[in-house]
Amino acid sequence: QKEVEQNSGPLSVPEGAIASLNCTYSDRGSQSFFWYRQYSGKSPELIMFIYSNGDKEDGRFTAQLNKASQYVSLLIRDSQPSDSATYLCAVLSGGYQKVTFGIGTKLQVIP
Amino acid sequence: GAGVSQSPRYKVAKRGQDVALRCDPISGHVSLFWYQQALGQGPEFLTYFQNEAQLDKSGLPSDRFFAERPEGSVSTLKIQRTQQEDSAVYLCASSIAGVYEQYFGPGTRLTVT
Numbered sequence: 001q002k003e004v005e006q007n008s009g010p011l012s013v014p015e016g017a018i019a020s021l022n023c024t025y026s027d028r029g030s031q032s033f034f035w036y037r038q039y040s041g042k043s044p045e046l047i048m049f050i051y052s053n054g055d056k057e058d059g060r061f062t063a064q065l066n067k068a069s070q071y072v073s074l075l076i077r078d079s080q081p082s083d084s085a086t087y088l089c090a091v092l093s094g095g096y097q098k099v100t101f102g103i104g105t106k107l108q109v110i111p
Numbered sequence: 112g113a114g115v116s117q118s119p120r121y122k123v124a125k126r127g128q129d130v131a132l133r134c135d136p137i138s139g140h141v142s143l144f145w146y147q148q149a150l151g152q153g154p155e156f157l158t159y160f161q162n163e164a165q166l167d168k169s170g171l172p173s174d175r176f177f178a179e180r181p182e183g184s185v186s187t188l189k190i191q192r193t194q195q196e197d198s199a200v201y202l203c204a205s206s207i208a209g210v211y212e213q214y215f216g217p218g219t220r221l222t223v224t
Contacts, residue, residue: 043202043215044154049211088154098156103152
């Protein structure tokens with residue numbers, strides 16, 4: 001079982017819709033959870049991180065964490081074509097700052 | 112420079128050759144990370160430095176991989192006797208402290224033929 005699971009997609013949503021990206025993790029001791037965006041051929045860039053159960057909002061982005069279900073999600077409101085990218089979920093599970101990434105979900109926002 | 116830089120950006124090596132990949136972190140960033148990203152996969156952790164100390168090298172896939180950061184700034188990832196399975200993008204990231212605000216460099220794409 002992979003430590004961090006994501007559906008590779010592609011996930012297609014129309015412009016203006018809400019995109020919902022999901023991630024599950026296997027280590028119950030995981031401490032913090034990250035969402036990165038990676039455009040094709042580029043390096044990952046941090047969108048946001050979350051470590052407490054519940055929601056965390058930053059602009060059009062909302063991260064949701066449910067530690068009991070070992071589930072973290074990212075909602076993108078008012079999706080734009082420029083949001084089309086691969087979204088990587090990453091989990092910090094202890095040790096010296098070692099994060100484990102999922103495979104990433106490819107998001108396509110259709111104009 | 113304003114960001115993390117890596118060189119070379121592209122490297123083609125024949126199987127069995129040694130390669131050295133360089134990372135220049137953002138000035139003042141204490142933490143430095145190396146990741147390997149195969150095509151269609153997420154980055155995989157290789158190693159972590161805090162200043163010049165290599166605190167975690169658990170992700171290095173074999174003893175052919177070696178990383179150093181002797182003066183706590185520039186880091187080099189060396190791969191000896193390259194194999195085809197080493198073909199990947201090697202990403203370097205730095206942060207002021209820890210993993211919470213990592214800034215990634217553009218990566219070095221290594222192709223082993």
